[in-house]
Amino acid sequence: MREEFDEIRPYEAGEMKQAFDDLLNDRQFQMILKGFTPWLPKSMRNALLRLAFTGIKTPLDFQKRFMKPVVNYIIRKHTDGCSFQDSSIAAYDKSQRYTFVSNHRDIVLDSAFLDVKLVEAGYPTTVEIGIGDNLLIYPWIKRLVRMNKAFTVRRGLSLRETLAASQLMSRYIHYAVTQKKENIWIAQREGRAKDSSDHTQDAVLKMLAMGGDLKELNIVPLTISYEFDPCDYLKAQEFQQKRDNPAFKKSRQDDLDNMKTGIFGYKGRVVYRPAAPINTWIDDLSELPKTEWFKALAERMDREIHRGYELYPCNYIALDELNGNQANAAHYTDADVKRFNQYLAGQMAKINLPNKDEAFLRERMLTMYANPVRNLMAAQ
Template sequence: MVEGIEQFNDIRPYEPEEMKQAFNDLLNDRQFNLIMKGFAPWLPKFLRNGLLRLAFIGVKSPLDFQKRFMKPVVQYIIRKHTDGCTFDDAALKTNHTSQFFASKANKFERSPLSSQFDKHYTFVSNHRDIVLDSAFLDLLLFKNGYPTTVEIGIGDNLLIYPWIKRLVRMNKAFTVRRGLTAHEMFESSQLMSRYIHFAVTKKRENIWIAQREGRAKDSDDRTQESVLKMMAMGGDLKELNIVPLTISYEFDPCDYLKAKEFQQKRDNPAFKKSKQDDLDNMKTGIFGYKGRVKYHCGTPVNQWIDELSELPKNEFFAQLAQRMDREIHRGYTLYPCNYIALDELNGNTEQCAHYTVADRQRFETYLNGQLDKIKLADKDEAFLRQKMLEMYANPAINKGKVNSEK
């Protein structure tokens, strides 16, 4: 184990030495076996587990586990449930190329590629899917030649069964504790921040973390200052190599579930999602149709963070969050549905150059199909439609604002 990692035992992913035991515990879990039986009901348990043990041969680390088990699963999801998933990391390569030329002036000659692989990043992104945001990123890093994937922060509210906790820890996840008192939250944030710094600087890992707690259900993506303050608790922010990351879905399969929750909270301010609601969101997000998906890396924060260094502390974090937002908004890939939704909300056709009549008909059919899935006793069709249009229009609104600032 990496020296000093014991202090993070309560929240960290498994280390290589722990993988075999974790896998055995997973296979001995009754609920996990029931899940596996659902995939292959014709196979007796000893054969299912025997095949899994055979597939596990040679898996020495969480990264090996991802390559052996998770990579083909994610590839299948992309083939089956998207129209392609692409990655724009030009900002990272530009950053390393500039470092390369600076290093040549100092007689330290290295290729931009090798310099790139010396860096480990903390990707801070908007949040579209509970499970797939980091899973897609892992695969994209694989495909683009990066030496490792990302460790991810996942809320303990989603770890409702022991087998889920084991599985995500095998998949490089660390735990984010939810539902704490103010004092507990402070201590938990300190521990998590120290772990993130430890993972990047000592373990040489990348990190993925959402820009806010939970998803922005209206797709108006904003970085919470508290997330940045948490990351700063454990050390200098610059050593984390923060990269603003934009995730753009053409279609959000959970849009109708989010709209439903908007009405439930409107009608009952005390409404809280159940654990089953979280599982339904996870399942829908994984297996629902997403259209085209794009990941875009913004300018690494280290290129401009020093510009804010003289600000008072609270102002520093406010300005940092705003700059992060501009990078994320600038990175949106907009699709016809975003422009159509914006025109629908505004009652005009100002964005019509960005879509066709066929695009509009397709989006209308899609919206009606999603609205039909919502089952509520007092279903407010107009309100639900409005909320879904806002989800698709907000990326266009936010990117338009950033572009107008130029």
């Protein structure tokens, strides 16, 4: 492992045991564990975890032993199923490694669901993921995500520091794909699209290109579609907070609340749909001037991601309500409308603001569900 990556890379095989010991010795982590098993004394909890850790040498071992059962539990408990809906992923050369660039629906689960589905599809490894250091607010969180194949994306830097950090991260991603033989997952933009209108940032693609030829990364545009977004009411709440106070900024606790809600909230059906790797068409852009190339690449990736949306009745209902018509009524029933209205009412009731603007908040949530339909129609 090249030393220049030590500050941002996941743990390596020889570091896993020490990381696990440090995790068990962390007081805050022990409080989390106690919340799950309050009937077990600390010594018994630790003994059971150490026994379960026996034989784990790599982050992939850790994922398969600990994280896969947890993620499968979340799928069973908090979704109505999670699946790949396109056979193209099965046709990929499994001896190659890929960089999945996707729209961003959940801070934790976007990559976690992908990991499970790759293992089920017969891939020899999962994905390394980029996670912002703004979320690594406690030492135990940083240790746990590094054990889980996460590399650190540094946030809140000066312009000069951001450039250096982007170059380092890009070199690491190229190194991970070509030398470590790892897959990568990264979001198409910094942060989630609060209105669910997903668009690839040129800056992400430029960052990926800093470390070498984009072709060697085998980039795959990936579409993630949730039937229901458990964080929709939190996003709508943030829209009003920023409307009423342009200087409003989320706290660290807000970030943790979003993570918790995203993991344990109801998501309905979840679909992952990968497009063909961009290497199959990227040469079509070769004649473009350099100044236009990244913009054109981002737009083409957007079309691929938008074409991959799995649309649900709620998406069409939201668009028709916003438009004041029933142009898409063939895609839903009266029962679907009743269910969606009940869902929205339940989510709206969770919003706790002193000057709650019901009409504005409902419009924001409807827009989140309508935008995938708009984007798919435009892409087609």
